[in-house]
Amino acid sequence: MSSEKIKILVVIAVLLALAYIIPHSTSFVVLLATRALVFAILAMSVDILLGFTGLASLGQAAYFGIGAYLAAIMTTRYHFGLNWDFWLLIFLGMLAGAALAAFFGLFAIRASNVYFLMITLALGQCVWGLAYRWSSLTGGDNGINVPVRPSFGLDLTNERTFFFLVYGFFIVSLLLLYILVRSPFGHSLAGIRERELRMRILGYNTWLHKYIAFVIAGAFGGLAGVLWAFTNGIVSPETVVLTTSVDALLMVVLGGAGTLVGGVVGAAIVFGVREYLSTLVPWWQYVLGGIYVLTILYLPSGLMGIPAHIRQWWIQKSKDKNPKKLASVTS
Amino acid sequence: MSTGADSNGRTPVLELRTLCKSFGGLQATRGVTLRVMPGDRKAIIGPNGAGKTTLFNLITGIYPVTSGQVMLFGRDVTSWRSDQRTRLGMARTFQVTSLFPKLTVLDNVLLAIQGLRQTKFVMWRFMSSYKEAYEKAYYLLEQAGFFDRKDVEVRNLSHGEQRQLEIVLGLASDPKILLLDEPAAGLSSGESTEMARFLMKLDPKLAILLIEHDMDVVFDVCAEISVLHFGELLETGTPEQIKKSQRVQEIYLGIG
Ligand SMILES: Nc1ncnc2c1ncn2[C@@H]1O[C@H](COP(=O)(O)OP(=O)(O)OP(=O)(O)O)[C@@H](O)[C@H]1O
Numbered sequence: 253m254s255s256e257k258i259k260i261l262v263v264i265a266v267l268l269a270l271a272y273i274i275p276h277s278t279s280f281v282v283l284l285a286t287r288a289l290v291f292a293i294l295a296m297s298v299d300i301l302l303g304f305t306g307l308a309s310l311g312q313a314a315y316f317g318i319g320a321y322l323a324a325i326m327t328t329r330y331h332f333g334l335n336w337d338f339w340l341l342i343f344l345g346m347l348a349g350a351a352l353a354a355f356f357g358l359f360a361i362r363a364s365n366v367y368f369l370m371i372t373l374a375l376g377q378c379v380w381g382l383a384y385r386w387s388s389l390t391g392g393d394n395g396i397n398v399p400v401r402p403s404f405g406l407d408l409t410n411e412r413t414f415f416f417l418v419y420g421f422f423i424v425s426l427l428l429l430y431i432l433v434r435s436p437f438g439h440s441l442a443g444i445r446e447r448e449l450r451m452r453i454l455g456y457n458t459w460l461h462k463y464i465a466f467v468i469a470g471a472f473g474g475l476a477g478v479l480w481a482f483t484n485g486i487v488s489p490e491t492v493v494l495t496t497s498v499d500a501l502l503m504v505v506l507g508g509a510g511t512l513v514g515g516v517v518g519a520a521i522v523f524g525v526r527e528y529l530s531t532l533v534p535w536w537q538y539v540l541g542g543i544y545v546l547t548i549l550y551l552p553s554g555l556m557g558i559p560a561h562i563r564q565w566w567i568q569k570s571k572d573k574n575p576k577k578l579a580s581v582t583s
Numbered sequence: 584m585s586t587g588a589d590s591n592g593r594t595p596v597l598e599l600r601t602l603c604k605s606f607g608g609l610q611a612t613r614g615v616t617l618r619v620m621p622g623d624r625k626a627i628i629g630p631n632g633a634g635k636t637t638l639f640n641l642i643t644g645i646y647p648v649t650s651g652q653v654m655l656f657g658r659d660v661t662s663w664r665s666d667q668r669t670r671l672g673m674a675r676t677f678q679v680t681s682l683f684p685k686l687t688v689l690d691n692v693l694l695a696i697q698g699l700r701q702t703k704f705v706m707w708r709f710m711s712s713y714k715e716a717y718e719k720a721y722y723l724l725e726q727a728g729f730f731d732r733k734d735v736e737v738r739n740l741s742h743g744e745q746r747q748l749e750i751v752l753g754l755a756s757d758p759k760i761l762l763l764d765e766p767a768a769g770l771s772s773g774e775s776t777e778m779a780r781f782l783m784k785l786d787p788k789l790a791i792l793l794i795e796h797d798m799d800v801v802f803d804v805c806a807e808i809s810v811l812h813f814g815e816l817l818e819t820g821t822p823e824q825i826k827k828s829q830r831v832q833e834i835y836l837g838i839g
């Protein structure tokens with residue numbers, strides 16, 4: 253069995269285990285897991301850019317925010333999206349995220365490396381500024397309360413049922429994005445990450461490929477935003493603040509860029525540390541900061557890279573012990 | 584030869600018309616005029632810094648030209664993007680190996696094959712389901728003697744193997760003209776000979792423009808040599824003429 257297949261089976265096993273364990277936990281854990289999964293979707297959208305295309309975006313909160321505000325405004329003002337039309341709202345949220353990314357991408361995709369980072373950051377701050385200032389629409393500093401969740405045969409006020417809904421969205425997103433990164437288009441993104449100039453010479457319009465990836469990431473950011481509005485119950489400038497973008501980026505780095513599921517690991521750790529530790533000690537932020545720094549310094553491939561490190565270490569060890577035997581195997 | 588072909592009504596695959604390029608005050612290319620017909624094998628030689636690579640960068644659209652025209656297959660592509668030029672049937676390799684280091688040999692070749700196909704935009708199907716692309720990749724790898732190493736990450740290949748893979752990537756799109764920028768750079772003399780033999784075996788209809796310092800490779804592969812000096816084409820002729828030329832010797836001895 254190939255290592256790829258083993259990885260997939262492990263991921264499936266872990267996800268199934270989560271689907272069993274979490275609903276049997278306390279409602280605090282269920283809510284925590286639901287939040288983490290919403291952010292995992294956001295983190296995967298960042299990973300498409302960072303891990304698979306080589307673009308570090310610091311503005312992913314913008315698409316998250318537009319999805320969340322869309323959901324909040326539609327449900328509170330127009331009572332739209334609280335019934336079966338919830339699915340339409342999901343679609344509109346993705347569309348809004350994609351459309352905003354399509355607009356921002358015109359500015360951001362020209363730039364590369366640190367300039368891309370700066371431009372996405374600046375654009376994200378524009379959205380934050382709008383959320384803050386345009387109070388007639390967004391409720392300004394107070395934000396918008398989203399007191400009700402949709403109901404369509406399912407009772408989503410039940411935290412466990414709602415968890416399964418978000419879990420379902422997460423699984424479908426993971427599946428779609430997994431197919432995407434394994435597709436010819438996904439391969440082209442990897443090529444751009446590795447060497448963009450060569451890709452151009454091979455006949456790829458790399459700008460277009462990056463742009464499409466950017467728009468797709470925006471769509472999934474929008475999806476996560478709609479789910480967040482119903483998970484959190486309130487949408488405010490806090491939702492679109494720079495910290496949200498940074499968190500999403502760091503979740504990916506923590507879990508492992510270019511793995512998709514690394515985002516879940518990162519999200520689980522960030523939410524775990526934040527929610528649990530913050531009730532225990534006032535200096536929890538330093539713990540989180542320390543974890544980030546240590547990961548970046550000692551585990552550049554993230555926590556998902558640990559198995560590979562162990563395997564490497566194991567091979568190295570058996571080589572040191574038994575150099576002759578290994579040489580005869582390789583020859 | 585090229586003028587004769589022209590009267591046959593064939594269009595040159597590549598034509599440069601008084602091409603100029605300045606980097607600030609430095610004139611790297613000065614009024615280069617050149618014509619490559621289908622199946623031509625031409626070399627460009629010249630000392631370090633003569634502007635050979637710059638010329639390739641102008642042809643492939645990496646740099647915009649300062650003045651002059653680049654014609655590919657009879658079309659003025661001077662203002663086209665690199666990928667658009669490639670799609671007409673042009674391919675190039677790089678002096679400094681420019682592969683995808685963390686991808687496997689097979690994935691490198693697949694990227695090159697996919698470059699000219701619309702399927703490169705497909706995102707709802709696994710790459711591995713494109714059997715035809717894989718077969719083509721296997722064929723190319725077999726031809727170059729790489730088949731057994733297809734799953735090796737490119738960064739783990741030797742320098743010589745990477746130089747060879749550069750060419751395989753160039754050939755993957757079935758180009759009509761191939762620009763080779765010092766394919767034998769850094770190779771041992773045995774490897775260079777092998778490289779020359781590989782180039783000589785290529786489809787005779789493929790036009791090749793070769794930049795190379797290794798004269799054995801040039802003499803083996805090319806029927807015509809142009810000498811570039813300070814961005815200017817000084818002399819063009821058969822290998823015999825170039826070998827005998829007083830001026831060329833002066834340039835290479837550093838007098839010219
Ligand atoms: N992007 C650039 N910006 C400024 N100057 C450049 C640039 N690219 C090339 N040059 C200059 O143009 C001149 C020609 O460079 P080029 O790389 O084309 O030489 P070359 O003939 O390929 O040399 P070599 O045999 O060493 O590869 C050099 O003086 C070089 O410094």
Ligand SMILES: [Mg+2]
Binds near residue numbers: 635636637678
């Ligand atoms: Mg050069």
